[in-house]
Every structure is written in structure tokens, then in C-alpha cells.
Amino acid sequence: MNHRPGNRRPTGNRGNERPQADPPGVPARRAALRVLDAVLRQGKALEAALDNAAQGLAPNDRGLVHAIAAETLRRLPDLDAMIDSATKQVLPEDAKARFALRIALVQAFALGTPSHAAISTVLPLVDGGPRKLVHGVFGTLSRANKGLPDQPTLPDPVAIRWHAAWGDGGIEDAERAIAAPPPLDLTLRKPLDLDDATSLMPGHARLPAGTSVTELPGFESGDFWVQDLAASLPARLIGPGKGHALDLCAAPGGKTLQLAAAGWDVTAVDVSEPRLERLRENLGRTGLNAKVVVGDLLLWKPEQQADAVLLDAPCSATGIFRRHPDVLHRVRPSMIAEMAELQAKLIDRAAGWVKPGGTFVFATCSLEPKEGEAHVAPFLAAHPEFAIDPIRAEELPEGVTPREDGTLRTLPGMIADKGGLDGFFIARFRRTG
Template identity: 75%
Template sequence: MKPPRRPNSRQSAPDGPGVPARRAALKLLDAVLRRGLALEQALDSAAQGLAPNDRGLAHAIAAEVLRRLPDLDALIDSATKQTLPDDAKARFALRIALVQALALGTPGHAAISTVLPLVDGGPRKLVHGVFGTLVRQGVTLPEPPTLPDAVALRWHAAWGDQMIADAEQAIALPPPLDLTLRDPAVVPDLPGKSLIAGHLRLDEKGPVAMLEGFAEGDWWVQDVAASLPARLLGKGSGTALDLCAAPGGKTLQLAAAGWQVTAVDVSESRLARLHENLERTGLEAEVVEADLLKWKPDAPADAVLLDAPCSATGIFRRHPDVLHRVRPSLIREMAELQGKLLARAADWVKPGGTLVFSTCSLEPEEGEAQLAAFLKARSDYAIVPVKPEELPHGVMPRADGRLRLLPGTLADAGGLDGFFIARLVRNT
């Protein structure tokens, strides 16, 4: 009779201090890089049961790895005799350890000791050895970070050398925190600068809910670029449809500007945030949970804002996961959906009314190409050129009146997210 097997103490022992956050970071990176999930989408599952501080640390580690992935992998490959598979746990553990030591200011002994429990056996020795070798060599990460090859090739073909340089600079720095004010005359006493009326870009970040004016509903967080589509509809007393509305920044803008707003989105969870913000700000809008490919309004509106679903590559500095999970197939899929939604939305505008189409994408297929195809199919629509005075100082529309925001836009002031925006009128 064989004696009973002794339990594996290494596997059954509880994680030591700091390890749960690194384990969650590993799960987050696996979700993004292997399963193609968005970082925010994977966070609740990966960080389940963690204290808020550990949850925040796990997110920060994973996001910094995604910002610097090509450079981290280059360092790892320089110190291994055989190239580790992209999805090897040892590679993931080394990415986490190195980014802490080289970018996040974690002492080397803490960076390595908190990732070793993530691997077992031979890989543990490998991780310890490679990390030690690189630290002794005094390696550093390049500044600015390097874009993934596939992204750099795609964006270079569309926008050229300068855009690539600007994108690398943009991802190197934490993005600013922008506030859109409910009433431009009510400015919170917070250190910052205004890029356009009704906006404040903060000099320092802190817990959003603790900032002056949050509880009173005086403002909401919204990148200044994301605020421009609704701004182009101006003040209004008529009806407005905000399509693909959640989480609701544009709905709040339209309501604050006097429009009678119907906000439509398919996501129940994201609409919950819209309801919360409406209650906090005291603004009013009709909120509809519906699939826009099946839903239609009872009557045409004076204004329609379609901030269409897209690859979201324009917000890469806030969500670096898009650099690694967005593939050409997803861009094509999103472009096809945008075309369908734009065709439907165009029928919901009154003659003489305004349609604003926007995407937070840096892909021409999700912007310029969509507009060209739409205008070719719809002779009843024409561009209403965006004017420089409607934009932050230093931001200029294209010659034909469209607005294309690239990573270098207002870089000296903290930059803007990438967007494509067009304003059109339906001819009577």
C-alpha cells in the first residue's frame, strides 16, 4: 500500500503580501493578450476579492506592461538562450517584475519576490535568473515606449512618420483628467486650465468623487476631445437623439445645452452609469435600452448625434490594451456596423436638421472612409464645416470642414484623444 501523497505546500500556501495584486495583473494580461478582452472588461473577474488598493495596483501594473510590451519583450529575449513563447507564464511573470522595477519604481527585491509565486518548477528559476541578469546589467526601458510593429505599420501607412512619433510620446505620459462643466459659469476651485469654455483640465489627479463639485453634479469626467461632437450641436430647445449614448457624457452635454434628449444604448450596465450621472447632475433625459439595428424613434429629431461603436484606438493612451487586441478584422467589423448605424440614423433627422457622426478611432476606415461612402449614398446630406472658433485654441478642422484629431494635437497642453468628427445637415 502506497503512503498518501503529501500536499504540495507551495501550491496550497496562501499568497504572501503583494502577491494577490501581481496574480491579478497576470490574469488581466492573459485576458487581453491571449483572449482579446478589453482591460476594463476583464478587471472585475481578475481582481475579484481584492482590496481597492490591490485592485488599483493590479490595473496599474497591467496597463504599464501593455504600454511598454515591445520593449519589455526585447529585454527578456536579450537574456534568454531560447525565445520564450509569447504566452509562456515565465514571460508574463518577467514582464510584471521588470515593469515594476524599471517603470513603476518598485525595489528590485520586491518586484521579483512578488512574481515568483506565480510560477513553479524550472520556470521559477528561469524568471529569477533572467531578472537578476538584466538588473545586474543595469538595463533601462527606452523613452518614449515603442509601438507594436503591427500598429506602427498601420498608422504609418495612414498618417506618416510624425504621427508615429507623436503616438509614442502620447503613450509615455499619463493622460490628463478633463472635466466638462454643467454650467460654464460655475467653475470649481481646482488647480487647472481651460482649453475651451465649459472645460477644466486638472493639474493634479485625485479620487474623483472627493473633488470639489462632484457631489453637487457641477461637472463630469470627459476628455475634451470626446466633448467636441456634442459641442458642435450648440444650444438647442428642440429634440435630440444621442445614439450609442452610454456612459453618457454627451447626453449630459446635450441636456445641459437645453436639448430634449433621448439617449439610446444597448448596454444595460453602461446605461446604469448614465442614470447615476443624470441623478447626480440633476439633468434630464429619456433613457432607452435598445439595439439601434432594431429600434427606431417615434418621430425624426432636430439633431442626431451618433458616436458610433469603433475599435477605440483613439483612446490608446488611456486604454493601452487596444494596441494589442485590435486587429484588422475587428476594424472591418466595426466599420461595417458603423455604416449600418449611420444609414439608419440619417433617416431619423428632420429635414433641415443636423447629424453629427463621430468615432474615437485613429483608423481611416472608421472615419474618413465612412463619411465618403455615406455622402456618396445620401445626396440629401451635406457637410456643415466645423469652424476654428468652435474648437480649443490651436485645434484646426480640415479644409473640407471635417475634424480629425491625431495624437500630436495640443501635445504641449497634455494632448487629446484621437477622434474623427463630421457635422452634416439634411437638406430640405
């Protein structure tokens, strides 16, 4: 049985009564504990939790915090199974001892940290608590040296949902996909000579995971931006143009940049001012132009209809679990249902902003059918002026094929031998009247 954090704070010393500064290495582990607590107990996104927990840490330590937290989240069911195999009584889900053991074990068995360093930097996290228990369980598991499975186990609720949607093969593909961080994808404005890069489509480059983006040639001059290959497909499917395009829910802005580079006069709309700031920075770096608007799409509306509308709708984001393993643990059916309801409202509004003869692309970075496939039939029934504009195989990377109805579903097993894809659903419609 897998044990996952519930709704209580990890018990034990909170760390605010420490009589002296932490020894070297401990602050990063303490920050990792705070990140995991924020994700697993409070349901916060990993990146947001990291920003809060790693304040004041050096960049290298911040990177270590992210590595520990992300790898723990990738392998949480297997780490908990290890812990439960070595304790006489099951540790409470919110016990700080369980959190501390997860951090120690993931370092020793997944990140290559020497065992003595993995445990010595974690024991201070349970000062005033069950240090002997943590030390003893870690020692037992280290001596047994059974290690973690090559392919992480998905959390039970996720496995149940995805098995119903994608079958045994989908589960196996997802577990293979989460075993390691994915490669880095770039969308290129012009051809670049990049070491170790492969190209799966025109204007695309794929580099090994861990590549430093800011050190690549062409970064300062704005010759590329970071964008998963699957995330680049919705804008690619709109194609080049000289009319007006709306990019709805635009932040952080990769699709806006694509549309602007393809010749569109773009209006980018998003409800989040902080997230739009990143878009403005990328517009400045690349020299591309777009009108940026802060607005709630349930209240905002354009002054006139557009030739192309791209709605990359808010969703559970379960399709980007390779980069953001926190979604495997914080997304609940209630969130999926809430997002699906919001998506339906946004689709209905956005459809009215498309000119007759124009293109409407709806996309979500979700692996949940309720947030993708389930919207198509109700939308077409409610909007007979639209028809599916079938996505063609030649518009996609080799090995990625559209569905029979002309929509596209990308899954973790697609082009796995070339580094894989995030999970997306994309439908392209044409307004016929």
C-alpha cells in the same frame, strides 16, 4: 523581434494547487497576470478583465493591479525586447515565465518598485516552474540597468497601420502620447475653482493624471462629469437648442449630459443596459433629464424625426489608447473592418431620423481612417439630401483645426504641450431637404 502572446494560455502552474495562501503582495501580482492573460490571449478589454481578476482585493491592491497591467501594455514591445536580449532561447509567447518577467520588469523599471520586491512578489507565480530562469533573467537585466526607453515602442501591426495613415510624425506623436497616463478632463456645468486646473475651452477643466474625481468639490452636487476634451467635441458641435435630440450609442453618457445641459430634449439610446446604468447614475447626480432607452439601433427606430442626431458609433476605440493601452494589442484588422461595416449601416439608419434642416453629427473614437474619413464620400453619395456643415476653427480648442473638407480629425500630437487629446473623427452634416 517583438514577441506577443498568441492564442494559448500561459504555461506552467495555474495557481490552483498552491498549498498555502500567497505571501503579502503576491495576490495583486497574480491578479495582474490574470488581467494580462485575459487581454493578450482572450482579447478582453482591460477594465472588464480587471473586474474579474481583482475580485476580493482591497481598493489599493486593485489600483496596483491596474497600474501593473496598464503599464505592461504600454511598454509590452520594449519589455519583450529586454527579455529576449537576456535569454539563450526565445521564451514562448504564452510562457508564464515571460508574463512573470514582464510584471517584474515593469515594476522595477517603470513603476519604481524596489528590485527585491519586484522579483520576490513575482516568483510565486511560477512555483513548480522555471523560477531559476525568471530570477536569473531578472537579475541579469537589473545588473545591466539599461532601463526602458523614455518613449514606448508601438506594437508592429499598429505602427504599420498608423504609419500608412499618419506618417512618421504620427508614430512619434503616438509613442510620446502613450508614455504616461493622460490628464483628467472634466466638462463643467458651471464655473468651479479647482486647484491645479487649466481650461482649454469654455466649460472645460483639465487636471493632472491621478486626480481623485470623487474628492473634487462639486462632485456630489453634479457640477461636472469626466469626459476627455476630444470626446466632448461632438456634442459641442451640435450647440445649444430647444428641440429634440437623439444621442445614439449614448453610454456611458457624457454626450447625453452635454446635450441636456445645452437645453435639448434628449433621448439616449444604447444597446447595453449595464452601461446605461452609469448614465442613469450621472443623470441623477447632475439633476439633468433625458429619456433613456435600451435598444439595438439596427432594429430600434424613433417615433418621429429629431432636430439633432448624434451618432458616436461603436468602433475599435484605438483613439483612446492613452487611457486604454489594451486596444493596441487586442484590435485586429478584422475588428476594424467589422466595425466599419456596422458604422456604415448605423449612419444610413440614423440619417433617416434627422428632420429637414436638422443637424447630424457622426463621430468615432478611432485612429483608423476606415472608421472615419472613409465614410464621408459614400454617405454623401447615398444621401444627396445631406451636405457637410463645415466645422469652424473657432468652435474648437486653440491648436485644433478642422480639415479642408470641413470635418475634424484629432490626433495624438495635437496640443501635446497642454496634455494632448484622444483620437477622434467627427463630421457634421446638415439635412438640406
